[in-house]
Amino acid sequence: xxxxxxxxxxxxxxxxxxxxxxxxxxxxxxxxxxxxxxxxxxxxxxxxxxxxxxxxxxxxxxxxxxxxxxxxxxxxxxxxxxxxxxxxxxxxxxxxxxxxxxxxxxxxxxxxxxxxxxxxxxxxxxxxxxxxxxxxxxxxxxxxxxxxxxxxxxxxxxxxxxxxxxxxxxxxxxxxxxxxxxxxxxxxxxxxxxxxxxxxxxxxxxxxxxxxxxxxxxxxxxxxxxxxxxxxxxxxxxxx
Numbered sequence: 001x002x003x004x005x006x007x008x009x010x011x012x013x014x015x016x017x018x019x020x021x022x023x024x025x026x027x028x029x030x031x032x033x034x035x036x037x038x039x040x041x042x043x044x045x046x047x048x049x050x051x052x053x054x055x056x057x058x059x060x061x062x063x064x065x066x067x068x069x070x071x072x073x074x075x076x077x078x079x080x081x082x083x084x085x086x087x088x089x090x091x092x093x094x095x096x097x098x099x100x101x102x103x104x105x106x107x108x109x110x111x112x113x114x115x116x117x118x119x120x121x122x123x124x125x126x127x128x129x130x131x132x133x134x135x136x137x138x139x140x141x142x143x144x145x146x147x148x149x150x151x152x153x154x155x156x157x158x159x160x161x162x163x164x165x166x167x168x169x170x171x172x173x174x175x176x177x178x179x180x181x182x183x184x185x186x187x188x189x190x191x192x193x194x195x196x197x198x199x200x201x202x203x204x205x206x207x208x209x210x211x212x213x214x215x216x217x218x219x220x221x222x223x224x225x226x227x228x229x230x231x232x233x234x235x236x237x238x239x240x
Contacts, residue, residue, distance in 0.1 A: 004019055005019070006018075008050060010036075010053065010057060013061065014035060014036070015035075015036045015060070016037050016038065017037075017040055018039065018040065019041075020040060021042055022039075023041045025041060026038060026039070026040055026048070026052045026053075027039040028053065028056065030060065030063045031067065036064060038052075075129075075240040076125065077119070077128045078092075078119065079094065079119065083109075085109070085132065085135050085187060085188075086139055087106075087107060087139055088104065088109045088139070089107065089109065090128075090132065091109065091110050092111045093110065093111065093112050093113070094114075094115050095114055095115065096114070097114055098112070099114065100114065100124065102127070102131040102134075104131065104134050104135045104138055109132055109135050129240055133166065133184065136188070137164065137166070140182070140184040140186065143187070144182050144194075144198070145162040145164075147195070148162045148180055148202070151195065155202070155221055157203075157206065159174075159179070160177060160179050161179045162181075163179060164182055165182070166183060166184055167183040167185070168185070168238070171183055171186060171197045171232070171237070172197050172198070172200065174201040176208070178205045180198075180202070181201075182198070185237055196228040197232070199222050200218060200225075203217050203221060
């Protein structure tokens, strides 16, 4: 009888095999919280796929270890987890019935979770993180555009608009027509580094590249720009 999926134990590592109409060859993927998965083309057998995986046991073990390290670093919110943003404190409350809900007030990120829902489930954890990001977005919209205006006026720099996004690959950017884009994740940084990122992007209204003239201008604005840039690299855009 045909099985849509099959699992084996590879020296303590669970490996899931599944049939894929899209796969053109046997393909191994290793992702945090999803484990080792092997896509098996329609024309191949599970026996062939298992033999293929066994030949790559060393590679799988190496990358599974890296995956485990990533999983261990991931934040899991519990009932008593202490978590704060610049202006909000997280409070997770158990309720007897109803549906999971949240509210971001002036000083609190309030999450209400019915007692019959598993707090540690991926869906609930994602809901909590989404609500925290709403708080960061609220803080960012209240603080960042005004701070850009203040610093631009102080140093005689001109820009068009400030846009807040949820970028996970860069702290900010400056478009060719001098629109400043800033990630809401800036709200996790010390205020001095927030100013550094803002001035970095404002400097691009004058110099569009990262050549010597750019760093010379940025030094005039912030002091030792390379030192601040090095400090910024100590912070990750990966939030949880």
